[in-house]
Amino acid sequence: MKKVFVLSRNIVSPLGNTAKANFEALCAGQTSVKIHHDASRSEVPFCASLMDPAFFEGTPSFTPFESVLKASVADAVTQAGIDPSDPGTALILSSTKGNIGRLEQYPVTDELKKEVALTVSAERLAKHFGFVNPPVIVSHACISGTLAIITAKRLIDAGKYKTIVVAGADLITRFILSGFQSFHAVSGTLCKPFDANRDGINLGEAAATVVLSADPSSGNEKIIIGGGGVSNDANHISGPSRTGEELFMAIDRAMKEAGTGAADIDFISAHGTATVYNDDMESRAINLGGVQGAPVNSLKGYYGHTLGAAGLLETVISIESLCNNKIIPTKGFETPGTVEPISVCSTLIEKPVQAFLKTASGFGGCNAAIVVVKV
Amino acid sequence: MEQGRIYITSAVVLRNGVMVKDGSVIFRAPEKGAAFLQAAYEHLGIDYPRFYKMDLLSKAGTVAVDMLLRVHLGAWAYRPEETGMVLSNRNASIDADVQYLEASKAYPSPALFVYTLPNIVIGEISIRYKFKGENAFFISETFDADWIHWYVTDLVQRGLLKACICGWIDVMNEQPDGCLFLVEQAPAATGQLFTAENLWDIYNKDYEM
Numbered sequence: 001m002k003k004v005f006v007l008s009r010n011i012v013s014p015l016g017n018t019a020k021a022n023f024e025a026l027c028a029g030q031t032s033v034k035i036h037h038d039a040s041r042s043e044v045p046f047c048a049s050l051m052d053p054a055f056f057e058g059t060p061s062f063t064p065f066e067s068v069l070k071a072s073v074a075d076a077v078t079q080a081g082i083d084p085s086d087p088g089t090a091l092i093l094s095s096t097k098g099n100i101g102r103l104e105q106y107p108v109t110d111e112l113k114k115e116v117a118l119t120v121s122a123e124r125l126a127k128h129f130g131f132v133n134p135p136v137i138v139s140h141a142c143i144s145g146t147l148a149i150i151t152a153k154r155l156i157d158a159g160k161y162k163t164i165v166v167a168g169a170d171l172i173t174r175f176i177l178s179g180f181q182s183f184h185a186v187s188g189t190l191c192k193p194f195d196a197n198r199d200g201i202n203l204g205e206a207a208a209t210v211v212l213s214a215d216p217s218s219g220n221e222k223i224i225i226g227g228g229g230v231s232n233d234a235n236h237i238s239g240p241s242r243t244g245e246e247l248f249m250a251i252d253r254a255m256k257e258a259g260t261g262a263a264d265i266d267f268i269s270a271h272g273t274a275t276v277y278n279d280d281m282e283s284r285a286i287n288l289g290g291v292q293g294a295p296v297n298s299l300k301g302y303y304g305h306t307l308g309a310a311g312l313l314e315t316v317i318s319i320e321s322l323c324n325n326k327i328i329p330t331k332g333f334e335t336p337g338t339v340e341p342i343s344v345c346s347t348l349i350e351k352p353v354q355a356f357l358k359t360a361s362g363f364g365g366c367n368a369a370i371v372v373v374k375v
Numbered sequence: 376m377e378q379g380r381i382y383i384t385s386a387v388v389l390r391n392g393v394m395v396k397d398g399s400v401i402f403r404a405p406e407k408g409a410a411f412l413q414a415a416y417e418h419l420g421i422d423y424p425r426f427y428k429m430d431l432l433s434k435a436g437t438v439a440v441d442m443l444l445r446v447h448l449g450a451w452a453y454r455p456e457e458t459g460m461v462l463s464n465r466n467a468s469i470d471a472d473v474q475y476l477e478a479s480k481a482y483p484s485p486a487l488f489v490y491t492l493p494n495i496v497i498g499e500i501s502i503r504y505k506f507k508g509e510n511a512f513f514i515s516e517t518f519d520a521d522w523i524h525w526y527v528t529d530l531v532q533r534g535l536l537k538a539c540i541c542g543w544i545d546v547m548n549e550q551p552d553g554c555l556f557l558v559e560q561a562p563a564a565t566g567q568l569f570t571a572e573n574l575w576d577i578y579n580k581d582y583e584m
Contacts (some may be wrong), residue, residue: 096492103473103476108473108476108477113466113469113473114466117465117467117469118467119514119515119516122514123516134515137514137515138513139492139493139512140494140510151511154529154533158525175472175476175491178488179491181483182488183488229535230509231508231509232460232497232501233507234501234502234504237498237499238485238489249456362492362494363489363495363498364494364497365501365502366497366498366510
């Protein structure tokens with residue numbers, strides 16, 4: 001099996017437009033989650049992390065969703081120094097709702113229904129950057145970003161492509177916000193992942209990208225995607241497993257593929273949405289995996305839940321953790337309160353770190369996990 | 376590790392008012408959309424009350440997979456984690472999106488919102504049959520047999536799956552368009568070999584004579 005190296009990474013979020021700027025903001029304890037009064041998205045005030053509207057000005061040939069993706073891909077491609085038009089290079093996109101905002105803004109016609117498809121955005125972006133291979137598009141609820149990384153790793157393992165740009169994004173429109181509100185799943189204040197008093201999610205807007213390759217970069221720090229696994233709860237379409245066994249299956253596969261034991265995992269970047277059920281389920285799966293001793297963080301208190309970008313965004317921040325030997329604390333967490341005990345990281349930890357586990361779960365009962373290692 | 380070859384042990388096509396299983400038309404009805412799926416559900420004697428709560432994408436998937444799995448006559452030989460689902464379409468959950476959007480102007484309904492993700496059809500089928508293995512939903516402009524063949528073969532060769540339901544399932548303007556395959560790693564030849572060419576042949580055949 002080939003090693004799959006991380007050549008470059010990017011985050012475009014309200015906290016900054018590079019991975020470095022985002023990591024520094026998190027180290028300084030900044031969050032972009034706040035109360036918004038925006039009648040175009042919700043009749044009532046809501047707590048979320050939203051891009052500055054000014055970001056979207058001046059790119060009329062791209063939709064807002066495409067603009068944020070384009071900015072993220074452009075930075076990652078430049079940093080990696082790759083040529084998207086190389087026949088050995090491909091693009092994988094990840095999103096849950098893509099251009100859904102357009103459906104809210106214009107009369108719903110057959111043309112519009114065809115136009116909002118992710119294939120249209122993927123085509124536009126592939127053309128803009130000059131990718132010659134057809135883009136692969138993953139749309140698998142909130143594991144989309146993590147699954148996109150796993151898919152890229154498998155393609156590179158198999159020798160199908162040498163280099164893959166993996167990018168994901170979602171924006172928070174009235175459609176998405178009202179849906180989560182209808183579930184009574186949205187917290188009115190900053191979310192509290194893994195906390196005894198957690199009461200729901202914050203939603204967030206972002207794009208994130210990693211460039212993966214069979215060839216390592218020339219820099220000193222070499223980061224590899226060690227392994228990945230995907231599973232399904234087969235239990236409920238909008239609620240997680242009661243046992244956590246299925247997320248554990250994904251974790252177990254990822255760790256086995258990476259060849260890492262529980263003691264090798266220096267920290268866990270959890271999904272940590274701050275709903276009662278998700279965080280309990282994750283605490284069970286982490287214990288089943290025997291990794292409950294490792295510090296666990298959730299980044300939802302900084303960015304909210306960025307849906308199809310989340311797996312990518314949280315992986316990028318965690319890679320920064322590997323490179324800087326700093327584990328980011330869980331903003332919003334105060335009092336332990338999960339059904340099984342886990343070691344929630346609540347203050348910035350500075351220590352040598354070699355490997356992390358990233359988990360994700362979503363509607364439809366899906367779970368995914370990856371292990372990322374510094375070599 | 377000894378590798379059994381991978382076979383397409385069953386295939387179901389669902390389009391233009393016709394339902395085809397393993398090359399034979401098993402149901403034909405003049406109704407469109409929801410009414411067609413309802414008629415198919417009744418005609419095929421499916422008994423699964425959750426069907427009535429589903430959006431059209433999940434209904435189409437439920438009816439097609441029910442037929443697909445009848446080759447096994449209730450005896451499923453695989454553990455939950457050995458069975459996976461890899462589906463694809465062009466329009467994600469567009470019909471459910473429009474339905475939720477219209478309804479949400481009066482009252483945002485969680486029962487409608489949950490179907491506004493394409494992978495919910497995988498979740499529904501996984502719940503019914505307790506499939507817990509690898510699952511993925513991809514979006515492509517048209518059915519991409521090469522991609523589905525590569526992705527599923529890779530999962531089987533990695534030892535992650537022994538059986539997989541894969542293929543295409545889309546709904547646009549209430550019209551279901553599906554072509555699903557049951558593929559299994561079998562020790563002896565059963566059905567057609569799992570190749571991209573055979574997937575294309577089954578998908579492209581004109582069943583409306």
